Amino acid sequence: MKKPLSDYKAKRDFSKTPEPAGSASSRKAGNGYLIQKHAATRLHYDFRLELNGVLKSWAVPEGPSLVPGIKRLAVHVEDHPIEYGGFEGVIPKAEYGGGTVMLWDKGTWTPEFDPDFGYKKGHLKFRLDGEKLKGDWHLVRMARKPREKQEAWLLIKSDDEYARREDDRSITEEMPRSVVSDRLIEEISEDRDRVWSSSGGGEVAQKRKRKKKLAIEPGDIPGAKQAAMPPFIDPTLPSTVDTPPKGKDWVHEIKYDGYRTQIRIANGKATLRTRTGLDWSDRFRSIARAAAELPAKAAIIDGEIVALTDAGVPNFSLLVDGLKAGGGNLVYFAFDLLHLDGYDLRRATLVERKAALQALLASNGDTPIRYSEHLEGDGALIFRHASRIGLEGIVSKKASSAYQSGRTKNWLKKRTVEQAAFVIAGFVPSTLDKKAVGALVLAEYVGGKLIASGHVGTGFTTATGRELFATLNAIRISTAPIKDELAIGKGAKWVEPTLVAEIEYRSRTSAGIIRHSSYKGLNSERPPAEVVRPTEAADKSKKPKEPTVRLTNPSRLLWPAEGVTKQGLADFYAEIADWILPHIVDRPLSLVRCPGGVQKQCFYQKHRWAGLSPSVKSVKTAADDEPALCISDVEGLLELVQAGVLEIHPWGSGVKNPELPDRVTIDLDPGDGVPWERVVEAAFDVRDRLSKVGLASFVKTTGGKGLHIVFPLVPKADWATIKSSAQALAEQMA
Secondary structure, X not given: OOOOOHHHHHOOOOOOOOOOOOOOOOOOOOOEEEEEEEEOOOEEEEEEEEEOOEEEEEEEOOOOXXXXXXXXXXXXXXXXXXXXXXXXXXXXXXXXXXXXXXXXXXEEEXXXXXXXXXXXXXXXXXXXXXXXXXXXXXXEEXXXXXXXXXXXXXXXXXXXXXXXXXXOOOHHHHOOOOOOOOOOHXXXXXXXXXXXXXXXXXXXXXXXXXXXXXXXXXXXXXXXXXXXXXXXXXOEEEEEOOOOOOOOOEEEEEOOOOEEEEEEXXXXXXXXXXXXXXXXXXXXXXXXXXXXOOOOOEEEEEEEXXXXXXXXXXXXXXXXHHHHOOOOOEEEEEEEEEEEOOEXXXXXXXXXXXXXXXXXXXXXXXXXXXXXXXXXXXXXXXXXXXXHOOOOEEEEEEOOOOOOOEEEEEEEEEEOOEEEEEEEXXXXXXXXXXXXXXXXXXXXXXXXXXXXXXXXXXXXXXXXXXXXXXXXXXXXXXXXOXXXXXXXXXXXXXXXXXXXXXXXXXXXXXXXXXXXXXXXXEOOOOOHHHOEOOHHHHOOOOOOOOOOOOOOOOOOEEEOOOOEEHHHXXXXXXXXXXXHHHHHOOOOEEEEEOOOOOOOOOEEEOOOOOOOOOOEEEEOOOOOOOOEEEEOOHHHHHHHHHOOEEEEEEOOOOOOOOOOOOEEEXXXXXXXXXXXXXXXXXXXXHHHHHHHOOOOOEEEEEOOOEEEEEEEOOOOOOHHHHHHHHHHHHHHHO
């Protein structure tokens, strides 16, 4: 009978490989679980369960899947020592298994029945409680085929609260980093300073890098005062304004949709604290490690932790999901420096503090800590641009101001949308998934009483919907905690008002009910008693009337590369309505719809479809049996945005006389290799030719490289006549 680990030791020369030699443990009740990503000859994932003093091991080529029913091949390999569960490093290429090993996940496993019996029979059913994988799983042995040297098993996810739909992306792509070092496997391969340490209980040790010399002397900063570094500084809080400030003494930064966090560096260690002083260093380990490597002996930095979309736009929902997954790919945007190497900088001006901060981060390299840039100029113009690309808003700061704890008028914030905390008073179950939340009933305190504030039914993923259901179902009560049930929705289940949610919304009604809302996440820091409705919420009489079109999924990215959302497009159209409407209203329209954005399926639409509101009208034309579409005002335009219309092609005629064109467009579309100068020459040529026959023309841009020359007509001639005239002009030019 083979000794434990005999196969493992026979395959390795421990004088050449950094892997632990290990020994079989006498303990029988271990329940450790881990997955190591192994970039050997072929990339695979090593799935390991602690059983009888060793790690039972399977090589899973494609990695685990969270989709129930997807069966992943798991090839049974030799047992590994318990110490191997902490191994992360590089095995020399000439050795067995040569390549890079990353500790991708770790935790515990709980078998549903006797694991020895299940292992022998070829079926292990168990529950994982890892940092990435959770819930119920199966390992099932397949019948052995002739000439197979190793057993083939299948790793299968059970259908439970942690399962995902088939269209969800791979968990290995979504969470590619190590759970112990927060590095990618490529970073582990390149970092030769990280080696196996047999003296650290099987943990990865790192040679400490020498800190680089500071690029700035803190004593040279005007206003800096020599002083001991405090344990925590209460942060500056911006005041809300309706209009961003103007003037040269103001600079403007992005308002990040994340967690305000203060970094404190001392004795080679970084501590991260929330705006209320809670220590969240363990939640943001990758950022704490990067901060500890900054070239400062002591420092306090003010900033915000965010998660970015593919378009580079901060997204609070991604941040919440990243925290649940053990940190995720998070970024810290640093925007102020309060203390540096024995000097208190709070009395220095903002621009001096930011210059010192930029110098401190200059040699930071590719880490999750980034300097927050600022812009000078017209705050209103900067705010409009921020709105269009889906940012949360801007923070305007007085350039000459000192750092002042608490609420101040030297920092001013203007949101593109409102975001506030609300008490969860109840929920409505989803109609598609009985174990998921479909909507939340929201409330605020007014005069000491909990008053309904409306509900939110968007912003939930499959996972968050199920997690909220499990959390809220556990605190169900029979009596409504709110006295009025305004804007609640049918079938609400009541809960104890102990949880607070962050909600994004566009506006409020005169009764204080929020409109166009979206769920962002739970706020564990905010006590429910502090959720008080602002006094100005009920008085909206001074605000201009908004179009009443309701946008579903307002945060959907229509142009992902540019970060333009559906809400951003609607806001842009509302802003330029006076200029665009004269060219598109009361005309038949041909539309291009891209409901999922430009990267998803797009199609032409000329006729009415189900769900289109009456603000988009119909007009009969001789060109088609079915009526064409048209709009007459800004609400019709915004209804097209709601329907995912990204291109609006107006006819050259009006709805009163659709068969008699009143304008003609000459399209100058240059071929490959035709320079811009030739396009401009052609535009002047068209103008001159039209001018000779008494027609005034106008130029407008189109697409990325062409021009349209447009000339109006008195609507008398029909389409056939006008088309032949335009064609004759084109042929003459050719």
